[in-house]
Amino acid sequence: MRAFNAELSKLLSLPGIWLAFLIGAFAPAVIAALDSIAQKDEIIAGVSTRLSEVGYIGLGFGVQGVIILGVLAVSSEYLTESSESSGGQQITTSLTVVSSRLHFLLAKAGAVTVISILLCIVAIMTTVSTTHLILGEYAPAFEWSRLTGAICYWSFTALLAFGFTFLTKNGILPLAVLMINSSIVSFSVLLAKVTKLAFYLPDRAGIEMFMFTSDRSHTPITGSIFDRFYTPLTGGLVMFAWVVVLLMVAAIVFHRRDVAS
Amino acid sequence: MSVSSSRKITQILGAELGKLVTLPLIWLALMWTFILNLVLAAAFTSVGLQGAAGTQSVLNIGLASMGYLQAGFIILGILATCSEYTGGQIRTTLTTIPWRGFQLSTKHLALAIITIPAAFIIATSGVLYTFFMMRDTAVVNEIDTMIQTLVGATGYLTLTTLLSAAIGALLRRTTPALVVLLGYYFIVSPLTRVFLPSIKNYLNYFPDTAGYYMYMPPSSDEINVLTPMQGTGFSMLWTLIFITVAIVFYRKRDA
Amino acid sequence: MLTINNLVKHRGTQEILSGISFKARPGRVTGFLGPNGAGKSSTLRILLGLDRATSGSALINGKPFAELHNPLLTVGTALDGSGAHRMRTGRAHLRWMARAVGLPRSRVEEVLELVGLTNAAGKRVGSYSLGMGKRLGMAAALLGDPEILVLDEPVNGLDPEGIRWIRTFLRERAASGNTVLLSSHLMGELAETVDDVVIINHGKVVADGTLEEVTGNHFTLEEAFFALTSEHAGDTV
Numbered sequence: 001m002r003a004f005n006a007e008l009s010k011l012l013s014l015p016g017i018w019l020a021f022l023i024g025a026f027a028p029a030v031i032a033a034l035d036s037i038a039q040k041d042e043i044i045a046g047v048s049t050r051l052s053e054v055g056y057i058g059l060g061f062g063v064q065g066v067i068i069l070g071v072l073a074v075s076s077e078y079l080t081e082s083s084e085s086s087g088g089q090q091i092t093t094s095l096t097v098v099s100s101r102l103h104f105l106l107a108k109a110g111a112v113t114v115i116s117i118l119l120c121i122v123a124i125m126t127t128v129s130t131t132h133l134i135l136g137e138y139a140p141a142f143e144w145s146r147l148t149g150a151i152c153y154w155s156f157t158a159l160l161a162f163g164f165t166f167l168t169k170n171g172i173l174p175l176a177v178l179m180i181n182s183s184i185v186s187f188s189v190l191l192a193k194v195t196k197l198a199f200y201l202p203d204r205a206g207i208e209m210f211m212f213t214s215d216r217s218h219t220p221i222t223g224s225i226f227d228r229f230y231t232p233l234t235g236g237l238v239m240f241a242w243v244v245v246l247l248m249v250a251a252i253v254f255h256r257r258d259v260a261s
Numbered sequence: 262m263s264v265s266s267s268r269k270i271t272q273i274l275g276a277e278l279g280k281l282v283t284l285p286l287i288w289l290a291l292m293w294t295f296i297l298n299l300v301l302a303a304a305f306t307s308v309g310l311q312g313a314a315g316t317q318s319v320l321n322i323g324l325a326s327m328g329y330l331q332a333g334f335i336i337l338g339i340l341a342t343c344s345e346y347t348g349g350q351i352r353t354t355l356t357t358i359p360w361r362g363f364q365l366s367t368k369h370l371a372l373a374i375i376t377i378p379a380a381f382i383i384a385t386s387g388v389l390y391t392f393f394m395m396r397d398t399a400v401v402n403e404i405d406t407m408i409q410t411l412v413g414a415t416g417y418l419t420l421t422t423l424l425s426a427a428i429g430a431l432l433r434r435t436t437p438a439l440v441v442l443l444g445y446y447f448i449v450s451p452l453t454r455v456f457l458p459s460i461k462n463y464l465n466y467f468p469d470t471a472g473y474y475m476y477m478p479p480s481s482d483e484i485n486v487l488t489p490m491q492g493t494g495f496s497m498l499w500t501l502i503f504i505t506v507a508i509v510f511y512r513k514r515d516a
Numbered sequence: 517m518l519t520i521n522n523l524v525k526h527r528g529t530q531e532i533l534s535g536i537s538f539k540a541r542p543g544r545v546t547g548f549l550g551p552n553g554a555g556k557s558s559t560l561r562i563l564l565g566l567d568r569a570t571s572g573s574a575l576i577n578g579k580p581f582a583e584l585h586n587p588l589l590t591v592g593t594a595l596d597g598s599g600a601h602r603m604r605t606g607r608a609h610l611r612w613m614a615r616a617v618g619l620p621r622s623r624v625e626e627v628l629e630l631v632g633l634t635n636a637a638g639k640r641v642g643s644y645s646l647g648m649g650k651r652l653g654m655a656a657a658l659l660g661d662p663e664i665l666v667l668d669e670p671v672n673g674l675d676p677e678g679i680r681w682i683r684t685f686l687r688e689r690a691a692s693g694n695t696v697l698l699s700s701h702l703m704g705e706l707a708e709t710v711d712d713v714v715i716i717n718h719g720k721v722v723a724d725g726t727l728e729e730v731t732g733n734h735f736t737l738e739e740a741f742f743a744l745t746s747e748h749a750g751d752t753v
Contacts, residue, residue: 015434016434016436016437019436019437019440023440023444027448031452031456034452034453034456034457035456037456037457038455038456038457038458061448061452064440064444064448068436068440071436072436075436079347079602171435171436171439172286172290172336172340172435172439173293175436175439175440175443176332176336176439176443179439179440179443179444179447179448180329180332180443180447182448183447183448183451183452184451184452184455185328185329185447185451187329190301190304190305190308191304193304193308194304194307194308268618272615272616272617272618273616275615275616276612276613276615276616277612279608279611279612279615280604280612283604283605283608283609283611283612284601284603284604285603286603344601345601347601347602347603348597348598348599348600348601348602348641348642349595349596349597349598349599349600350599350600350601352561352564352566352593352595352599353599353600353609353613353656355564355565355566356564356565356566356581356587356588356591356593357587357588357613357616357617358587358616359565359581359582359584359587360582513568514568515561515566515567515568516561516566516567
């Protein structure tokens with residue numbers, strides 16, 4: 001528990017964390033607002049095919065905040081950039097403070113999870129209120145089950161970023177891959193056109209926890225590959241399996257390698 | 262500023278080139294970009310092969326991966342400038358070459374010298390792969406068009422790299438620079454295009470969309486809003502503006 | 517000759533330096549002392565053109581750093597740490613510097629030999645120990661065989677052998693007419709190396725003179741230092 005508190009305060013004092021919070025709290029709302037504005041006429045006329053996704057689309061595309069969070073949590077241990085030198089790696093200090101590497105990893109993962117859950121709750125609040133502000137009485141009701149799905153999606157994404165960065169020790173690759181993959185030109189979407197196996201990719205599976213719940217979601221941007229493939233629960237389980245496997249691999253690699261290398 | 266002799270310019274350019282080529286991260290970034298681009302080209306080709314024969318051109322499919330490919334070059338640009346801020350290297354740089362505006366422009370020049378051949382090779386490799394896989398099924402473009410388009414693509418990637426380097430120099434930290442650039446190129450820009458089609462005409466003048474016209478295969482049915490030359494002009498303008506802003510800040514602030 | 521004239525530096529609302537003036541003369545080793553956060557590094561950074569002074573000037577042979585025709589051949593600097601990217605090798609780091617000023621590659625090998633890094637030159641800077649990083653910093657400072665040396669904590673992290681080497685080396689440099697300015701916390705070490713001493717505290721010069729003048733009635737430089745910089749200066753002898 002003490003290690004967890006320490007990780008929490010370490011995370012909150014990171015210089016880049018404001019960026020994660022800012023994006024996490026407001027990006028979903030901005031995307032949801034744009035989407036609502038674009039669809040307002042159709043929704044009011046009652047012909048929108050995507051009414052069930054209004055707002056959620058923001059939570060789907062707005063996960064960059066927690067990706068940054070997960071990546072920073074690890075990369076900050078390995079590299080500090082500043083005009084002053086002191087090229088010290090914090091990881092050395094961290095591991096002398098918390099001697100068990102497994103405890104260290106779990107405490108850090110716990111801190112990342114807690115912050116991303118909180119961040120997602122803030123994001124839900126901003127998104128829901130923006131949607132209501134723009135659509136007024138036409139705004140769809142937000143269901144608790146789907147919002148819980150979104151929270152799970154966010155914290156799993158953060159943990160994937162976290163585990164991935166533990167393997168690379170450098171934030172650039174995970175940040176680039178995960179950010180691009182959370183966009184509308186995601187690799188998973190491309191791969192889904194090539195092979196059905198791509199539906200088992202974590203982001204593609206996980207997003208079904210709260211998106212594509214209606215069976216007729218053919219829209220210009222999405223298209224048929226966005227059809228429902230899982231139930232929300234199985235989608236969540238597939239993503240969770242990825243998280244568990246990745247964290248286990250990260251734990252094994254982290255346990256075996258020298259700190260300084 | 263006592264830099265007048267061309268000898269000094271070549272010396273400093275040599276030093277900046279030396280810095281870039283001895284940085285393993287630069288090579289890693291280029292290597293990964295090359296490999297991932299081929300994987301993506303393979304994916305797009307395989308999607309293309311499922312389509313009806315004769316409906317798509319080799320260039321369209323071979324350059325479909327450009328959207329992803331630019332990420333590698335954004336990273337390259339950021340690495341080139343942000344690497345100065347690791348291990349206090351910026352102090353060594355500025356005590357060796359204290360003429361800041363000159364130093365940063367030379368760095369961009371050195372970066373362009375490395376990027377141009379790399380971008381050309383990587384873009385060409387994707388198109389060649391598609392060509393060999395699909396020459397029986399897809400429309401093969403004329404060699405002139407091919408070369409023109411590849412030169413355009415190389416130009417676009419180089420300008421993107423230089424623009425990223427300027428943003429990197431402004432922000433000085435890899436993570437925020439990466440988030441800002443990837444956020445713009447992959448999230449903000451595509452989403453705005455989808456959600457706000459009404460402002461599409463203005464979006465044409467932004468660096469990524471303007472740059473798109475530099476390599477967009479002319480065979481497409483869409484009416485080209487900008488000619489390749491106009492696209493090049495606007496992209497170049499953006500890059501120059503950002504480099505200038507970066508230099509102004511670089512000269513003013515404490516290292 | 518280094519001339520610091522009434523240097524003032526504000527950072528935000530904080531005043532880091534409030535009117536620092538002193539000189540470092542050729543043929544002498546000048547020690548620059550002060551507690552942590554007194555403004556030593558800020559002064560050196562302004563002198564080297566890294567930071568901008570709010571007012572006042574810091575001149576090298578009468579010119580600001582950026583106006584020197586060939587800075588690396590005039591002033592050799594080693595600030596905190598190695599000043600090199602972690603993923604580059606020590607040799608590659610010195611090579612780009614040499615290339616920037618048109619020095620031959622053989623000069624790189626010479627300075628590597630001089631600081632005893634020849635065997636580690638092919639390794640990445642990130643794998644260096646603190647002392648090796650310091651040696652690389654020294655090698656960079658000596659690359660252009662400059663007439664002026666500005667060193668921040670040069671002995672910090674060095675082994676006893678390295679410390680002795682630095683001491684004799686700096687004495688030799690000064691003896692042959694060069695200017696050496698070094699900052700340090702290590703009083704005992706400094707007392708054996710320097711000719712002149714400048715002590716600053718809270719951004720102000722509190723003592724400036726030869727080693728004998730500054731030590732004054734105190735037994736050692738260390739006692740003089742504490743007397744000058746402690747908050748209750750009157751309480752001590």
